[in-house]
Amino acid sequence: xxxxxxxxxxxxxxxxxxxxxxxxxxxxxxxxxxxxxxxxxxxxxxxxxxxxxxxxxxxxxxxxxxxxxxxxxxxxxxxxxxxxxxxxxxxxxxxxxxxxx
Amino acid sequence: xxxxxxxxxxxxxxxxxxxxxxxxxxxxxxxxxxxxxxxxxxxxxxxxxxxxxxxxxxxxxxxxxxxxxxxxxxxxxxxxxxxxxxxxxxxxxxxxxxxxxxxxxxxxxxxxxxxxxxxxxxxxxxxxxxxxxxxxxxxxxxxxxxxxxxxxxxxxxxxxxxxxxxxxxxxxxxxxxxxxxxxxxxxxxxxxxxxxxxxxxxxxxxxxxxxxxxxxxxxxxxxxxxxxxxxxxxxxxxxxxxxxxxxxxxxxxxxxxxxxxxxxxxxxxxxxxxxxxxxxxxxxxxxxxxxxxxxxxxxxxxxxxxxxxxxxxxxxxxxxxxxxxxxxxxxxxxxxxxxxxxxxxxxxxxxxxxxxxxxxxxxxxxxxxxxxxxxxxxxxxxxxxxxxxxxxxxxxxxxxxxxxxxxxxxxxxxxxxxxxxxxxxxxxxxxxxxxxxxxxxxxxxxxxxxxxxxxxxxxxxxxxxxxxxxxxxxxxxxxxxxxxxxxxxxxxxxxxxxxxxxxxxxxxxxxxxxxxxxxxxxxxxxxxxxxxxxxxxxxxxxxxxxxxxxxxxxxxxxxxxxxxxxxxxxxxxxxxxxxxxxxxxxxxxxxxxxxxxxxxxxxxxxxxxxxxxxxxxxxxxxxxxxxxxxxxxxxxxxxxx
Numbered sequence: 001x002x003x004x005x006x007x008x009x010x011x012x013x014x015x016x017x018x019x020x021x022x023x024x025x026x027x028x029x030x031x032x033x034x035x036x037x038x039x040x041x042x043x044x045x046x047x048x049x050x051x052x053x054x055x056x057x058x059x060x061x062x063x064x065x066x067x068x069x070x071x072x073x074x075x076x077x078x079x080x081x082x083x084x085x086x087x088x089x090x091x092x093x094x095x096x097x098x099x100x101x
Numbered sequence: 102x103x104x105x106x107x108x109x110x111x112x113x114x115x116x117x118x119x120x121x122x123x124x125x126x127x128x129x130x131x132x133x134x135x136x137x138x139x140x141x142x143x144x145x146x147x148x149x150x151x152x153x154x155x156x157x158x159x160x161x162x163x164x165x166x167x168x169x170x171x172x173x174x175x176x177x178x179x180x181x182x183x184x185x186x187x188x189x190x191x192x193x194x195x196x197x198x199x200x201x202x203x204x205x206x207x208x209x210x211x212x213x214x215x216x217x218x219x220x221x222x223x224x225x226x227x228x229x230x231x232x233x234x235x236x237x238x239x240x241x242x243x244x245x246x247x248x249x250x251x252x253x254x255x256x257x258x259x260x261x262x263x264x265x266x267x268x269x270x271x272x273x274x275x276x277x278x279x280x281x282x283x284x285x286x287x288x289x290x291x292x293x294x295x296x297x298x299x300x301x302x303x304x305x306x307x308x309x310x311x312x313x314x315x316x317x318x319x320x321x322x323x324x325x326x327x328x329x330x331x332x333x334x335x336x337x338x339x340x341x342x343x344x345x346x347x348x349x350x351x352x353x354x355x356x357x358x359x360x361x362x363x364x365x366x367x368x369x370x371x372x373x374x375x376x377x378x379x380x381x382x383x384x385x386x387x388x389x390x391x392x393x394x395x396x397x398x399x400x401x402x403x404x405x406x407x408x409x410x411x412x413x414x415x416x417x418x419x420x421x422x423x424x425x426x427x428x429x430x431x432x433x434x435x436x437x438x439x440x441x442x443x444x445x446x447x448x449x450x451x452x453x454x455x456x457x458x459x460x461x462x463x464x465x466x467x468x469x470x471x472x473x474x475x476x477x478x479x480x481x482x483x484x485x486x487x488x489x490x491x492x493x494x495x496x497x498x499x500x501x502x503x504x505x506x507x508x509x510x511x512x513x514x515x516x517x518x519x520x521x522x523x524x525x526x527x528x529x530x531x532x533x534x535x536x537x538x539x540x541x542x543x544x545x546x547x548x549x550x551x552x553x554x555x556x557x558x559x560x561x562x563x564x565x566x567x568x569x570x571x572x573x574x575x576x577x578x579x580x581x582x583x584x585x586x587x588x589x590x591x592x593x594x595x596x597x598x599x600x601x602x603x604x605x606x607x608x609x610x611x612x613x614x615x616x617x618x619x620x621x622x623x624x625x626x627x628x629x630x631x632x633x634x635x636x637x638x639x640x641x642x643x644x645x646x647x648x649x650x651x652x653x654x655x656x657x658x659x660x661x662x663x664x665x666x667x668x669x670x671x672x673x674x675x676x677x678x679x680x681x682x683x684x685x686x687x688x689x690x691x692x693x694x695x696x697x698x699x700x701x702x703x704x705x706x707x708x709x710x711x712x713x714x715x716x717x718x719x720x721x722x723x724x725x726x727x728x729x730x731x732x733x734x735x736x737x738x739x740x741x742x
Contacts, residue, residue, distance in 0.1 A: 022725040031721065097719035 007048040014041035028091040032077040039070040109160035119149040124229035131222035140212035143225035147208045151201035165605040186242035192606040196239035203368045206577040211360040213573035231257035243308040244297045254370045259283040261361040262354045278353040285350040289340015296333035313383040331391035342374030342428045344402045355417040359462030367424045368451035375431045396436025400535040403429030407542035412662035415480045416461050439524035440607045441600045449513035449588045453505035456581035460499040467567040487559040491567045494575045496555045498582040505585040507544035508627045513588030523616040544627035548634025557642025
C-alpha cells in the first residue's frame with residue numbers, strides 16, 4: 001500500500017463523513033460544516049493527485065483556489081442561516097420545507 | 102405604345118388608391134367629423150376613381166389592344182409566380198367605368214339615404230372597401246389576384262347585408278342574412294379555387310394571357326379536364342351571380358341598406374360571375390358541353406326567378422328576383438358565346454336596375470319619414486299606392502327604369518335584351534323560349550309593381566304621409582334615368598360600338614344582325630304583359646284591404662311563385678338540416694370517442710404523477726440522497742457501459 005493510496009483512502013473517508021453529515025444532519029449550521037468537510041476531502045485529493053502525478057504546483061494552487069471558493073460558500077451559507085433564523089425562528093431544515101408532496 | 106398613353110397608364114394605381122385613401126381617412130378620423138363629411142369623402146374618392154377609369158379608357162382609345170401593368174411580386178413559390186399584375190384592356194376598363202361610374206352616383210345618393218344613421222361612417226368605409234375589392238376583381242391579370250377581389254367583394258357584401266345587424270327577424274335576421282350570403286358564396290368559391298388548382302396543375306401558370314395562350318394547345322376541344330375546369334368556374338360564377346341552385350342568398354341580401362342592394366346586389370358584385378366567364382371565354386370555347394350548361398342554367402334561372410318575382414309583395418324582393426332573372430339572361434348570353442350581348446346587358450342592367458333599386462329606396466325613405474319605421478310594412482307594396490302625386494320625380498324615374506327593364510323600345514333594356522334573344526334564336530331554341538317567357542314575366546311584374554306602388558289610391562296612412570326625397574337622392578336618380586334611356590346607344594344594331602370595342606379583348610366574332618322578328622315578338626309580348634298588368638291592377642285600383650287579384654287567377658301557382666318554388670325550403674331540408682344532423686352526430690361521436698380517450702389519458706398521467714409527487718418532499722437531506730444516488734448511477738453507467 002503506497003502513500004498515495006493511503007492518502008486517497010483518507011480523502012474518501014473524509015468525503016464519506018461529509019456526505020453522511022449532509023444526509024443525517026438537520027441543523028443548518030451543522031449542514032454547512034458538513035459541506036466544509038466535503039470540500040476538504042476534495043482539497044486533500046487535489047494535493048495528493050498533484051504530488052502523485054508530479055504536478056505539485058498545479059495540485060497545490062488548485063487546492064488553494066478550492067479553499068477560497070469554499071470559504072465564500074461558507075460565508076454565504078452562514079449569512080443565509082442567520083437570515084433563516086431571524087425570519088423563521090428555527091434552523092431545522094425539516095421546518096424549512098414548504099413543498100408538500 | 103406612345104408616350105401619352107404610357108403617361109395615362111401610369112395613373113392606373115390611383116384607381117385603387119383613391120377609394121383606399123377615402124376609407125383610411127374615414128377610419129382614422131370618422132369619429133371626429135360631422136357625420137355627412139364621411140359621405141362626402143367617400144363620394145369624392147369614388148368620383149376621382151371614376152376619373153382615373155376614364156383616363157384608362159382614353160388611353161385605350163389610342164391603342165385598344167390593352168396592356169398588363171405589373172406593380173410588384175406577390176407570390177413566388179417554386180414555379181408558381183403571381184405578380185401584382187393588372188390587365189387594362191377593353192373588357193376590364195368597361196367594367197371599371199361601370200363600377201366607378203354607378204358607384205359614384207350611388208355614393209352620392211347614399212349621403213342622403215343614410216343621413217342621420219349613427220353608423221354612417223362605417224357604412225361609407227365598407228362602401229369604399231367594396232370599390233377597392235371590385236376594381237381589383239375586374240382589373241386583375243391573373244386568377245389568384247382576381248380571387249382576392251372576389252373574396253373582398255364577398256366580405257363587403259357580408260358586412261353590408263348585416264349593416265343593421267341588430268334589426269330583422271328576432272333581432273338577428275339581418276346578421277343571419279349576411280351569414281347566409283357568405284356561406285352560399287363559399288360553395289361557389291370552392292369551384293373557383295378547384296378550377297385554379299386544375300389550371301395550375303395542367304398549365305403551370307395562372308396569368309390570364311399565358312393560360313389562354315397555352316390552353317388551346319394543351320386541351321383538345323371537349324376534353325374532360327377542360328370541361329371540369331369550366332364547370333367549376335361556372336359553379337363559382339353561379340355562387341357570385343346568384344344562379345340556380347345558389348341564388349337563394351340574394352333575396353335575403355335585401356336586408357342591407359338600399360344603396361347596397363343597388364351597388365353590390367344589382368349593378369356590380371353580382372355581375373362578377375358574368376365577368377369571370379367572359380374573361381375565361383377562351384376556356385369555355387374549348388368546352389361546348391360547359392357552354393350549353395352555362396346557357397341552360399342562365400335561361401332556367403331567368404325564367405324561375407321571373408316567375409317568383411310576379412308574386413312578391415316586398416318592393417325590394419321583387420327587384421331582387423328580377424336581378425336574379427336578369428343575371429340569368431346575361432349568363433345565358435355568354436353561354437351561347439354572345440359575350441358582347443351579355444356584357445351589353447350587364448351595362449344597361451347596371452343602369453336601370455341601380456335606378457330601380459335607388460328609386461325603391463327613395464320610396465322607402467319617403468315612407469319612413471312619414472313617421473313609421475317598421476321595415477316590413479315600409480317595403481310592403483300592399484301598403485303603398487298612389488305615390489305618383491306625392492313623389493313625382495321618383496315615380497317618373499321608376500317608370501323609366503321599369504320600361505327599360507320590361508324591354509320597351511327605345512329604352513336601354515330593349516336593345517340589350519333583344520341582342521340576347523336574337524343570339525338565343527340562332528343558338529338554342531329551348532333557351533330562346535325560356536328567355537322569351539322570362540321577358541314576358543319581367544314586363545308583367547314590373548307593370549304590377551308600378552301600379553301597386555304608384556297608381557291608384559294610398560292604401561295606408563304611411564303612404565298618405567309620404568313625401569319626395571331630397572335633391573342629393575333625386576339627382577343621381579335623374580342621371581341614372583337618363584342613362585337608362587340612352588344606354589341602348591352603346592351598341593345600336595348595325596353600329597355595334599360596344600361590339601367592336603370589346604372585340605379587342607373578346608375576339609372579333611360575328612356581330613349579331615338585327616332580327617326584326619325576335620325584336621317585334623319581344624316588344625309585343627312586353628306590351629301585352631304591361632296590358633295584362635293594367636287589366637289586373639289598373640282598371641280597378643286595389644282598396645286598402647283588397648287581396649292581390651293574381652291570387653285567384655293563378656291559384657296554387659301563386660303560392661308556388663310566392664314561396665319561390667320552395668327552393669329555399671329544399672335547400673333547408675335537403676342540405677342544411679341533414680348537414681346539421683350530421684354535424685350533431687359527429688360532435689357526439691367526437692365526444693364519445695376522442696374526448697373520452699383524451700380524458701383517460703389525462704387520468705393516467707394524473708395517477709402516475711400522484712405517485713411521483715411523493716418523492717418531492719422538499720427535504721434537504723432527501724435531495725442530497727437523490728444527488729448521491731444519481732452520481733452513483735452515472736458512475737456505474739460510465740464504468741460498465
